[in-house]
Amino acid sequence: MSESRPINPEVINRPLVLCGPSGTGKSTLLNALFAAHPGQFGFSVSHTTRTPRPGEENGVAYHFVSKDEFMQRVERGEFLEWAQFGGNCYGTTFAALTALAPKRCILDIELQGVLQLRDKAPLQNPPLSPVFLFLAPPSLPTLKQRLRGRGTETEDSMRKRLDAAKAEIQYAQEGKHDVYIVNDDLKAAGDKLELVAMGWKGWESCGDKLPEMDIKDLD
Numbered sequence: 001m002s003e004s005r006p007i008n009p010e011v012i013n014r015p016l017v018l019c020g021p022s023g024t025g026k027s028t029l030l031n032a033l034f035a036a037h038p039g040q041f042g043f044s045v046s047h048t049t050r051t052p053r054p055g056e057e058n059g060v061a062y063h064f065v066s067k068d069e070f071m072q073r074v075e076r077g078e079f080l081e082w083a084q085f086g087g088n089c090y091g092t093t094f095a096a097l098t099a100l101a102p103k104r105c106i107l108d109i110e111l112q113g114v115l116q117l118r119d120k121a122p123l124q125n126p127p128l129s130p131v132f133l134f135l136a137p138p139s140l141p142t143l144k145q146r147l148r149g150r151g152t153e154t155e156d157s158m159r160k161r162l163d164a165a166k167a168e169i170q171y172a173q174e175g176k177h178d179v180y181i182v183n184d185d186l187k188a189a190g191d192k193l194e195l196v197a198m199g200w201k202g203w204e205s206c207g208d209k210l211p212e213m214d215i216k217d218l219d
């Protein structure tokens with residue numbers, strides 16, 4: 001990843017939705033992409049009902065809103081996707097995505113969000129046409145090793161992540177994503193992500209075949 005060619009204008013308004021089980025390497029690869037192409041990509045600012053942590057400024061990491069305001073926005077249909085985690089609500093509005101222009105929007109969201117976005121994106125004005133990219137681990141034992149090796153998870157959070165991974169992989173096996181990339185060799189996966197994210201020639205057909213994975217290996 002090093003070239004300075006710009007993002008293809010044909011894809012710049014298509015949000016790139018990065019999906020994949022926790023521990024597959026999404027953050028690692030996105031950090032490399034952002035470092036190679038500073039200022040060209042952005043994450044949308046989500047709304048949340050959780051309380052800001054010390055030093056968190058409203059409108060930067062999140063738009064902090066009350067539960068009432070959040071639910072009013074839900075009723076007005078403002079969210080492209082929203083979900084509840086650990087007692088708090090989190091969601092992405094259409095306005096938060098369009099506010100990023102001329103940067104290309106990257107969304108790193110959970111399966112629930114992907115399903116909602118898929119339904120709601122074409123109904124927006126103007127319609128949104130996200131690119132759904134699935135980042136796969138080379139194998140499920142490797143996924144477990146990476147999560148353990150990162151040293152950030154308790155046994156309980158490992159279990160939750162691996163359970164969520166089962167659903168993500170089952171959904172990926174239905175062939176619903178536009179592109180699949182296997183994160184085996186970091187450089188090779190990074191180059192493919194760059195091609196897709198920049199929308200350079202060949203991005204639609206550069207993907208990998210999804211490896212055989214038996215979700216029982218995540219029990």
Ligand SMILES: Nc1ncnc2c1ncn2[C@@H]1O[C@H](COP(=O)(O)OP(=O)(O)OP(=O)(O)O)[C@@H](O)[C@H]1O
Nearest residue numbers: 021022023024025026027028146150183184185186
């Ligand atoms: N291709 C690779 N080869 C070996 N190790 C890798 C590779 N890609 C990522 N890793 C390592 O795997 C671990 C998980 O990666 P990372 O934290 O980027 O995953 P993630 O998909 O962003 O997870 P989460 O969804 O939980 O944020 C990290 O320790 C990272 O250094």
